[in-house]
Amino acid sequence: MPGLTCPGRAGIVVAMPVQTLAQSDGVDLFVPAAYDLAWSAVVLLLVVGAVVAVVLVVRALLRTPPDPVSLHDLADADPVRRSARRHAATVAGGAAGLAGLVGIVGSQAVATVDGLAEGVLVGLLPALVALAFLAAHAVGERTWPSPRTAVRSATLRHRTVDDVAPRRLRRLTWALATLVVVLAAVGAATAGDDGRSVTRVAEASTSTASPYPGAFYGVWLALGAMTVLAASEGVLRLVARRPAVPHVGTRWDVALRRLSAHRVLRGVQLALGLTAAGTLGTGASAAARVGYPGAVVLVAVAALLALAAIAVVVQPAPDPDEWAGTTADEAARAVA
Template structure:
């Protein structure tokens, strides 16, 4: 019986990059894209001219301006912390960590960056300025995550987390006994390729996905329960919360999307190297998934003024008014 290993490309592998190069290039591209997105968003925020609002110009209202400034500071701090941690992880993968641990670290890098992003947002929400006026306003009905989180973006985040878990389960069922390779037997020829997202990698990646989704839900609850902005309409305050929730979710879905794309691309690469037909198509799917996550991440949140204007004429739900205390 002829046994082939995956140390050198064979057959269809000649048309694919080496697994290490593919993973490393993906990590570097993710970092470069994140830096580019940060620059674009910063320039856009600095040069944007606000639209007039039916509720008044927010740029002329010191209360709204202060609230916007705090929300922007939290977002910028979270992105900065994530980029710094991403740079540290990339440096560690390149110089300090070797062997099988290097592959685990590369696979976990989007999740590590995403958890740092969430941690910075959590600190920002916990330090949100409280009302210092003699008369404080509060809603009669407690806000929930469903009130402040964009529904579609929240569902996308959960779906990507579930996709990572599904890919980890499929990898565990199809991997070899070592949990990090895939084998195909065709006649008298046995071909084995690695790395492959079996249990050796998949358990860590699935755990990271659970932590990301749970962490996102926790931060969203902080957004929903943070102190209300004084002397502004409730709809504007909700609009500002939805903008914060949007920023949290788009960062988490990016980390989950890149994790899922990396698992799919690495697994498809290994499968193609042992000769499974159609595996190359999954590499294209993985690239499309990563690009989609990036596109969603750069989509701006709805402006609180626009959100308030759109709902200015909407009927108020029973018990959803404000009470002074």
């Protein structure tokens, strides 16, 4: 390899190995970085593809076989219902695609950030992905096609989020957001003066470990969780107030709204669950390294929490035709 010599201050000659460039303007210096970026994107796409494949297989195993003539088949014969389903599926697919893209770009950004900002960005990555996911859903709900019939009908009862959002999933979302805030508060109360490490004094020895979700990280994590929760409630309001699907009946229209709300909450709870699991796991790992008893158990709890959040996403969403069919008798009794 050729060398470069230059005189030093005291007459010392310094030899520095250099790399010969194919072009004089040095554009090839950026080739390795571009190669690493492309390779990392390919790896991430493979990982995402593997996860999607596992989810599809699990959903196929959990799904019950349809009847020879099911409500879903009858609904597909209706062009209005088919169009509404297509729009809802397009919104969900676009939101998932945008979330995956933001996740890939965010992962690459983490690799280029140095210092303490890297830890903050890692902690906020699930929230950023969730906000992109919710933004796509918000655009989809705002662009929901309005009825174009000559005679329009509307329910006299004002729909609210409680009418369209699954209660258990919504409560789980609120609980996970609250858990993130509680973990951030506990971390801030138990961290050191720097807000990012934990210290344990035992007899004559002192042990310190980091990173630890103290105030330095916890404030951002709590703000991210509350922002995601507020944004999800806003999107759920859009779902409840969007134009009704004409000529399908009130029950089916509400059932389609429940499907959209279920999809929104599944993505949000996944982001909040991963944030809570990451916060708990990071704090417990640092506490275990300094010798706090029982901290290893919390690491296992964090792993179970992350798996539970993923398991909720795998659960299939309620089908509008089946839900409307099973609640038909109850709605008729309520009207009577």
